[in-house]
Every structure is written in C-alpha cells, then in structure tokens.
Amino acid sequence: MKFVRSGLVNRWRAGGLSQILFILPVAIALLVTASLAFAQGDGASSPVDYRDVPFFGSRNVIWIVAELHLLFGGFVLGVPVFAWICDVIGTLTKEERYNKLANDFISLTLAAFEMTAMLGATFLLFLLALYPKVVNYMTGIFWPTYYVYVMLFGASMVILYLYWSGFETMKKRKGLHLFIGFLLNLIAVGVMLVPNAWATFQASPVVLPGGMGAIEKAWAAVQNPTWGPVNIHRFISNIVLGGFLVGAYSGVRYLGARTQEEREHYDWMGYIGNFIGMFGLLTLPFAGYWLMREIYMYNQQMGITLMGGFLSWLFIIQAVLIGILFLGANYYFWLGLAYRTxxxxxxxxxxxxxxxxxxxxxxxxxxxxxxxxxxxxxxxxxxxxxxxxxxxxxxxxxxxxxxxxxxxxxxxxxxxxxxxxxxxxxxxxxxxxxxxxxxxxxxxxxxxxxxxxxxxxxxxxxxxxxxxxxxxxxxxxxxxxxxxxxxxxxxxxxxxMTWGVMPVRSQLALIINAVTIVFTMSLMGYARSASRVHWHIYGVLEDTSPYAFSPALGHAGAMSALATFLFFSLVGIILWITISASRSSAFSTQYFFLAPFVFWATSLFGKPAEPDGQVLEQPKFIGKVAATICGILLVFVWIANAVPQLTSLPPKKVAFDVSKINSKADLVNAGNKLFFGKAQCALCHSLEATESPRAPIMLGRGAKRTREYIYESMVHPKAVVYKQYEVVGPAKFFPAQMPIINKPPVGLSETEMLAVVAFIQSLGGTVTVEPDELKALASETVTEDTGNGN
Structure with missing residues (x-):
C-alpha cells in the first residue's frame, strides 16, 4: 500500500516530537488535577446513594460502558506484548516483515488508545453520577492508588508514542527502541494491576481495622486473595483477545485487499494473529482453574454460587463458547495446511x-x-x-x-x-x-x-x-x-508456503473467533459481578439500589451481545476512518482517531492515493462481515435464553429481634446468621479445615475456649491473636488484622455479640448464653434510649 504522507507527519516521524512534548504534559496535568479532586473524599456517605437512568436503567448503562472500556483496554494492553516480541524477532533475524508487522500492531493500538481513554472517562463520570455511594466508599480505601494509576497511564501514553515513532526514528538504534517497547509493556502491566485491585477487592475484601494509615489501608486492600490469580488470568486473556482481534482485522483487510501484495501481507498477519490467540487460549484454562480454586478457598459460598448455584448454567454456555474457539482456531490451521502447503x-x-x-x-x-x-x-x-x-x-x-x-x-x-x-x-x-x-x-x-x-x-x-x-x-x-x-x-x-490464496470462509472463521472471545469476556464479566450477588463489596457494602438482584442468563446474554456489537461497531468506525485517511493525499497515518477523522472529513473531495502494484477488483465484503457478526451474536443470545432462566434476588431484610429468641436453638440460629452476614466473620474464619487459613478455624472452638475468652477475642482481638496467624506465608508489609467487632465498620450491638458467642460455643461446646440475658440487655437499651429522649 502506498502512503502519501503530509509534511507535518513526515517531520513528526522523522524525529519531531514537539507535538507530544507539548500536549502530553498538559494532558497529564489535567489528569492529575482531576485525580486530586477525586481523591479528596474520605469515604463518607453521599446524600444520594444512587441515581437512575430512565427507560434503560443505571445498571445497564454502567454495564455497557464498563464492558466497552474493559474490551478496548484489554486490546490496548495485550497487543503491545506480541508487537514487541515480533520486533525482537525481526531485529534478531534481520527479517523486515516482522518489524513491519510489529509496526502494524502498534498502529492498531494507537487507533484504539484514544477511544479507550474516552470510554474510561465516560465510565468514571457515570459512576460518579449514578453510584456515588460505591465511589465514596472505594475512594476512602483506594485513593492513594489513584495517583499511581494516573502516573502509570501518563507514562504509558508517552512511551507508546515514543515506541511508535521509533519505528522510523530509531532504525539505527534498535537496542534503544526495543528497550522502550519492553518498558511500554512493563508499564502496561502496572496499568492493569491497579484497577484489578479495585475490582478484586469488591469480590474478595479483606478486613481493614480502624486506625490504619491511608497507604497501609490501600496496600492491605490491594493484597486481597484473588488479586494475584485475576492478574494472571486477565494478562493471558488480554493476549488472547488481542490475537483474535488482530486475526479478525487481518481477515477484513484480506477480504478488502486491492492488490495481491496486500492479500499476502494480511494473510500472513491473520496467521500470526490466530497463532497468538490460539497459543494464549491453550494456557487460559489453567489460569481460570487457579482463579476458581482461589475463590473456593476464599469463600465456598461464592464458589458454589458460580459453579453450582443460579450461575451454573452459565458455564455450560461458556463450554459452548470455548468449544467454538478451539474448533475455529483449529479449522483455520487446517485450511492453512490445505491451501498454503x-x-x-x-x-x-x-x-x-x-x-x-x-x-x-x-x-x-x-x-x-x-x-x-x-x-x-x-x-x-x-x-x-x-x-x-x-x-x-x-x-x-x-x-x-x-x-x-x-x-x-x-x-x-x-x-x-x-x-x-x-x-x-x-x-x-x-x-x-x-x-x-x-x-x-x-x-x-x-x-x-x-x-x-x-x-x-x-x-x-x-x-x-x-x-x-x-x-x-x-x-x-x-x-x-x-x-x-x-x-x-x-x-x-x-x-x-503460498500466501494470499486462502478462501473467504477462512477469514470468516477469524471473524467468528474474534466475536466469540469478545462475547465470552463480556459474559464472564457478568459472572464475576453476579457472584457477589446483592453486594457491591462482598459481605461489606450491600447493594440497596433497585437493581440489587442478579438478572437471568437471557438478560445477561442480550447485554453481552449488545456490548459486543457496539464494540465491533466502534472498532469498525475507527478502522474505516483511519484507513480512509491513510489512503488520502491529505493524511496518511493511523496514530490517532480524532485527528484522522478531521483530516478525512476535510479531504473527502481530494483525490485518494492509488495503491502500488496490480489493482484487483475489490469484492463486496462488508455485508458478509456484518452478517457473520450479527448472525453469531443472535445464536449466542438464543443459547442464553434456551437454558433455565434463574434470577438471584436479595434476601429479605430481617432485623435482629430479641423477642423472637425463646430458646438456645433460636439464639444459635441468630448467631449463625450474624457470623455469615453482618459480623463478616466468614471473611477470614471458616467452620471446617481449609488450606492456608487466614484466621483460626472455628470447628471445635466452642469446646476449647470459654465464653469470656470468645467475647474478649471480639472486643480486644490483639490481646488474644495467635502468633501463627499474624502472617500467613511470606511476610507482608501491612498484614490485615481482625477489627474490633463492636465498633465500626462492623458495629455489632451487645445482644448481637452474645448471639455470635452462642453460635461459636455451639461448635463443639456447650452454649452458656441464655435468651433471657439478651432480653434483659434489650430492655436496658430501650430504657436508656427513652431516658436520653430518643
């Protein structure tokens, strides 16, 4: 393809980075200022907990915008990994085609980078407007990490542009160029790790006692049990996503190629994309297995909800989707053997x-x-x-x-x-x-x-x-x-190996795999969210909005299909404009989305550059691509609606009513509910033997400890904490400790404390707490409140 470059672009890629050096500090300053303003909150309750969006619903708005941001973010973070690997291969083997392929990959990243940032800003604004309760609570814990995230994001923006421009400006300094590419991927991993901590804390929160410093609290929250496995799982899935999306992009460009040289190049690029997606897919189930194992170890009820509860049929759908990916990737390899060899x-x-x-x-x-x-x-x-x-x-x-x-x-x-x-x-x-x-x-x-x-x-x-x-x-x-x-x-x-001779169905297979991986990631995002059932932060911050229930799989499938359709629509618009701009004599690079749009709009009446080589008759492929995407999404929606439709409703709120406790059995039952609910004991303590316990196991504890000891361990935990539970595994900088149960954030009343004591005593011991004690305490509390004029 012939690229006719403007003088401005030539000066830029020839070494003139003045535009970047001027614009990026301003952008970073704005981001830091916004972060500082956003981090001023201390987690206090907002006067408005939720706001709604008419007709569509606030949850659905957040669902779609968040999913689009995550998909673009996964693509932007995953593609530079194998772009850098291709660059290394090209440098070591002296094969220019690998360096060109790396350049193409980074051009795709640049085309999507601005859209990722815009969707992220939109997501933040919607969160602030629609879910201030959640934002305030999370800010009170994680605000130090916001500074880190902004700095990492700004650094990734600068280094991405340096790496992209280096394909032209650093041809004689390949070592420096490769180092910049390595640094880009290293910082991109950091950009992924920070928000992963926010999301995983919602699913597997740790207890954060009062009195912790801001950095100490944030670091303890970051080190939650599922942070590590989610990081590995998301890193691999980003590579799989990037590989299959690159394959689909190559397939579309192959179908629309105007010269045989273009066909050969995009045929080879599609093979590389499918290879990367396939190789990542081979390792992804292992990361998923580790993640599910950690979820079970953290909270068996959450694991049961995922695999055996109302979400169990979701994993049957997942099996269909993963099976399509395996068959599609293998089918493309087999067609390659049949046509290229x-x-x-x-x-x-x-x-x-x-x-x-x-x-x-x-x-x-x-x-x-x-x-x-x-x-x-x-x-x-x-x-x-x-x-x-x-x-x-x-x-x-x-x-x-x-x-x-x-x-x-x-x-x-x-x-x-x-x-x-x-x-x-x-x-x-x-x-x-x-x-x-x-x-x-x-x-x-x-x-x-x-x-x-x-x-x-x-x-x-x-x-x-x-x-x-x-x-x-x-x-x-x-x-x-x-x-x-x-x-x-x-x-x-x-x-x-003959390139450029693959049939149309091979390119449609690449597109189907890309649609399938995007839909799968969207649907599994619903699974991770629904596993928390009616909690914003599992067991800590309850969802009291009208959308506290988890919708059925039919609704989830429709929303995932909508997110997938919008994602490919946005990708199609970005690529169409940038490709059209690159073929125009007014502009011919793909480093931005808005910039190509402006140049493309102003050069519609100009004469486009003609491609080099023999021009082939361009087939009409847009209809086939659109029909393939819409058809496979309709099939997925049908499958999601064909399985049993189960909705998870939040439990009815039952106040702690002492008048209903007439026996020790009632008392133990009330303590059981508090143990797994308001008291948050199950976040750390389990009732049965478990691997790597975070706190003493409660089984048999009632026979070993007196009533006074159990009570003291809740109101003065530091006085009785066991040495072997202070640190589990390698020493951590800020290990989380048990909070004082009768003070915030748990804040059990005296009657509730005695109910929990009774429940623990029932685990192998004799219950000595009497129901009359709770009634007497409740009467004293009512008398005190009356005397104080309450």
Whole structure:
C-alpha cells in the first residue's frame, strides 16, 4: 500500500516530537488535577446513594460502558506484548516483515488508545453520577492508588508514542527502541494491576481495622486473595483477545485487499494473529482453574454460587463458547495446511481424527450434570441425573476433556508449524520419538487420572488430581515448544508456503473467533459481578439500589451481545476512518482517531492515493462481515435464553429481634446468621479445615475456649491473636488484622455479640448464653434510649 504522507507527519516521524512534548504534559496535568479532586473524599456517605437512568436503567448503562472500556483496554494492553516480541524477532533475524508487522500492531493500538481513554472517562463520570455511594466508599480505601494509576497511564501514553515513532526514528538504534517497547509493556502491566485491585477487592475484601494509615489501608486492600490469580488470568486473556482481534482485522483487510501484495501481507498477519490467540487460549484454562480454586478457598459460598448455584448454567454456555474457539482456531490451521502447503492430502486423515476427538471432548464438556426435564422425564430417568450422561457432567470428566482438547489443539499447531520443513539436526529422529511418547503418556495419564477421580473424595480430586492434570499438560507445552523451535532452526525446506490464496470462509472463521472471545469476556464479566450477588463489596457494602438482584442468563446474554456489537461497531468506525485517511493525499497515518477523522472529513473531495502494484477488483465484503457478526451474536443470545432462566434476588431484610429468641436453638440460629452476614466473620474464619487459613478455624472452638475468652477475642482481638496467624506465608508489609467487632465498620450491638458467642460455643461446646440475658440487655437499651429522649 502506498502512503502519501503530509509534511507535518513526515517531520513528526522523522524525529519531531514537539507535538507530544507539548500536549502530553498538559494532558497529564489535567489528569492529575482531576485525580486530586477525586481523591479528596474520605469515604463518607453521599446524600444520594444512587441515581437512575430512565427507560434503560443505571445498571445497564454502567454495564455497557464498563464492558466497552474493559474490551478496548484489554486490546490496548495485550497487543503491545506480541508487537514487541515480533520486533525482537525481526531485529534478531534481520527479517523486515516482522518489524513491519510489529509496526502494524502498534498502529492498531494507537487507533484504539484514544477511544479507550474516552470510554474510561465516560465510565468514571457515570459512576460518579449514578453510584456515588460505591465511589465514596472505594475512594476512602483506594485513593492513594489513584495517583499511581494516573502516573502509570501518563507514562504509558508517552512511551507508546515514543515506541511508535521509533519505528522510523530509531532504525539505527534498535537496542534503544526495543528497550522502550519492553518498558511500554512493563508499564502496561502496572496499568492493569491497579484497577484489578479495585475490582478484586469488591469480590474478595479483606478486613481493614480502624486506625490504619491511608497507604497501609490501600496496600492491605490491594493484597486481597484473588488479586494475584485475576492478574494472571486477565494478562493471558488480554493476549488472547488481542490475537483474535488482530486475526479478525487481518481477515477484513484480506477480504478488502486491492492488490495481491496486500492479500499476502494480511494473510500472513491473520496467521500470526490466530497463532497468538490460539497459543494464549491453550494456557487460559489453567489460569481460570487457579482463579476458581482461589475463590473456593476464599469463600465456598461464592464458589458454589458460580459453579453450582443460579450461575451454573452459565458455564455450560461458556463450554459452548470455548468449544467454538478451539474448533475455529483449529479449522483455520487446517485450511492453512490445505491451501498454503504442497501435498496437503497427507494431512487429511490426521485432521479428521483430530476433529472427531475434539468433537467428542466438546460433547463431554458440554454435558450438564443435571438435565432440564419434565416430571415424567425425571421419573423415567430415576431422578434429575441421567444414569449414564450424568457421569459426564461432573468436573472430573470435564477437566479431562478440556485438557485433552488442549493437547489435540497443540498437535494441530505443531503440524502447521512443521509443514514444509525437514529438521537437519542429527538428533531429530530421537526428538520426534520423544515427542510422540510424551504426548501418548500424558494423554493416557490425563484420562486415567480423570477416571480415578470418580473414586476419591472431592478434596483429593480438586487439590491433587486436577493439579496433576494441569501440570502434566503444561509440561508438554513448555517442553515441546522450545524443542521443536530448536529442531526447526536451519531446517531444510521441502515445500514453499503460498500466501494470499486462502478462501473467504477462512477469514470468516477469524471473524467468528474474534466475536466469540469478545462475547465470552463480556459474559464472564457478568459472572464475576453476579457472584457477589446483592453486594457491591462482598459481605461489606450491600447493594440497596433497585437493581440489587442478579438478572437471568437471557438478560445477561442480550447485554453481552449488545456490548459486543457496539464494540465491533466502534472498532469498525475507527478502522474505516483511519484507513480512509491513510489512503488520502491529505493524511496518511493511523496514530490517532480524532485527528484522522478531521483530516478525512476535510479531504473527502481530494483525490485518494492509488495503491502500488496490480489493482484487483475489490469484492463486496462488508455485508458478509456484518452478517457473520450479527448472525453469531443472535445464536449466542438464543443459547442464553434456551437454558433455565434463574434470577438471584436479595434476601429479605430481617432485623435482629430479641423477642423472637425463646430458646438456645433460636439464639444459635441468630448467631449463625450474624457470623455469615453482618459480623463478616466468614471473611477470614471458616467452620471446617481449609488450606492456608487466614484466621483460626472455628470447628471445635466452642469446646476449647470459654465464653469470656470468645467475647474478649471480639472486643480486644490483639490481646488474644495467635502468633501463627499474624502472617500467613511470606511476610507482608501491612498484614490485615481482625477489627474490633463492636465498633465500626462492623458495629455489632451487645445482644448481637452474645448471639455470635452462642453460635461459636455451639461448635463443639456447650452454649452458656441464655435468651433471657439478651432480653434483659434489650430492655436496658430501650430504657436508656427513652431516658436520653430518643
């Protein structure tokens, strides 16, 4: 493609960064000023807790804007990772096409960067206007991190532009250019880590006693139990998202290519995008497994809500979506073997075998444990579980199926990688035998462990067997990948790879995968939010708005489809304007969105630059792309509405009424509700043995401790805290400590304190608290209030 550059742009990319050096300090100053003003709040209650939006609803507005910001943010943070890797490869191998590909990737990032920032600002304004209660509370805890985030965001903006311009200005200083790219990704990780802390604190808050300093409190909140696994999961998912979106972009550009050179370039770019998305997808289930395991360890009820409660059918939908991604990515690889390589017929039988195995694993993964059946059908089956298929609905079968799917997909990738190349190293035959044995042993081992999982307790299956499956598959990926890479170094070429000959359906497969990953991320965002049920911050800050309920999957599917449609619409508008501008004689670069829009609008009457090379007849592809996106989204919405529609309503509020406590059984039941509710004890204490406990386990505590000791541990926790629970694992700078229960933020009354004492005594001991004690205390409280004129 021929880019006719204006004098201003040429001077800029030739080394004139005066525009950046002038604009960016002003932008950063505005951001810092806004942050300072925003951080002035101390977490006090706002006179208005919520505001609503007519017709559409405030929650739906936040839902859509937040999802769009996260999707653009994931793309902007994920693409520079493999752009830098391509730049490194191009520098080391002296292949200019990799450097050009890295430049293309960064150009896509720049095109989306401004939209990401605008959506982020819009999201913040809507939060401030519609949910001031939540914003005030979070600000009271996290305001020191706002400074960090603004500085990181400003630094990423500067370094991104430096890295982009460096493709032209630093051709003779590649070491410096690569260092800037590395620094860009390092800071981008920081930009991701900070808001992840805010989001994960909502799902897994830690207790923050009064008297902590601002930085101490913020750091303790940042180190919540799910922060680490969410960081890993989101980092990998951003790479997967970026890879598949780059593949879809390449597919669209391939369909609209005007020269054979463009076709070849975007065909190769689509292959790289699919490869990156696929390789990230192979590792993503492991990160997801770790995240779910941490959620269960933090709060079993939250884990049950996700996997066994009203959200359980969501994971059946997720299985469909992940299965589409696996099949779509493999299908694209197989088409590449058929169209790009010589002697493609030799791959037909292995492809059919892998397809059959993938479909079999997909059906196992898709099979639910409990079927939606009528009363007559349930009676015919002998219950809600099918006597045969019900065995495939448990996690032992599903973990086995997904691990086998990962290994099969890895084989498909290796076939494509090695196509047309013959290793010349002397140990190639031995390495091939080792690879075959390794795959065979691990696949058999994964299946054996999966079957064995039916005959062991759940704790063994989760903590031992599933971990063994994950580690064995990871061992194959991490061992075989570098081994094959070394084998193919200097390999003999047995056939040439022909680019630019892929059929239209291959590019539509890339688009379908991009739509699927975006919809999946949107839907799983709903899952993470709905797992908190009726809490803004789980167990701490209750949602008292009219939208405190969690909607059914049909509604969630429709909202996720709307977010996906709007995302691709915005991406399409950005790319259309920037591409149109780049083909105009008035402007021809893709470093901004608004700037190309202005240049494009003012140059509509100018004569566009003609492409170099032989001009092909441009096919009409926009209709096919739009129909593909809308069609697959309608299918996803239909699936979301086809499963059982369950809505999670907040529990009815029941005041602590002493008059209803007439026996010790009533007293223990009231204490149980306080333990898991208002008192927030379950945030740290569990009733059963658990791995890496954050506080003493309550099972049997009633028999070991006196009533006075239990009471004192709640009002003077530092006087009785156990040494082994002061720090769990490696020492932390600001370890969270147990709060004083009868003071804010928990603030139990004296009668509620005694109810909790009674509940703890019931755990293996004898309850000594009498219901009459609570009634006497309640009467004294009423008398005091009356005497004070209340």
């Amino acid at each position: 010589e002697r493609s017929e030799q791959y037909m039988k292995p492809i059919l075998a892998m397809l059959a195995a993938l479909l079999l694993c997909f059906m196992v993964w898709l099979t639910p444990h409990s079927l939606v059946a009528s009363i007559a059908e349930a009676r015919a089956m002998g219950g809600a579980h099918h006597p045969l298929l019900g065995l495939l609905g448990v996690m032992s079968a599903k973990m086995t199926a997904v691990n086998v799917m990962i290994l099969i997909s890895f084989v498909s990738f290796l076939m494509y990688w090695r196509a047309g190349s013959k290793p010349t190293v002397g140990w190639a035959k031995a390495a091939n035998i080792l690879i075959v044995i390794l795959f065979f042993v691990v696949i058999v081992g994964v299946i054996v462990i999966g079957v064995w999982g039916y005959f062991v307790p759940a704790i063994v299956r989760i903590n031992t067997f599933s971990v063994a499956q994950v580690l064995s598959v990871l061992f194959v990926l991490l061992t075989v990948t570098p081994l094959v890479g070394i084998m193919l170094r200097g390999a003999e070429s047995t056939s040439t």
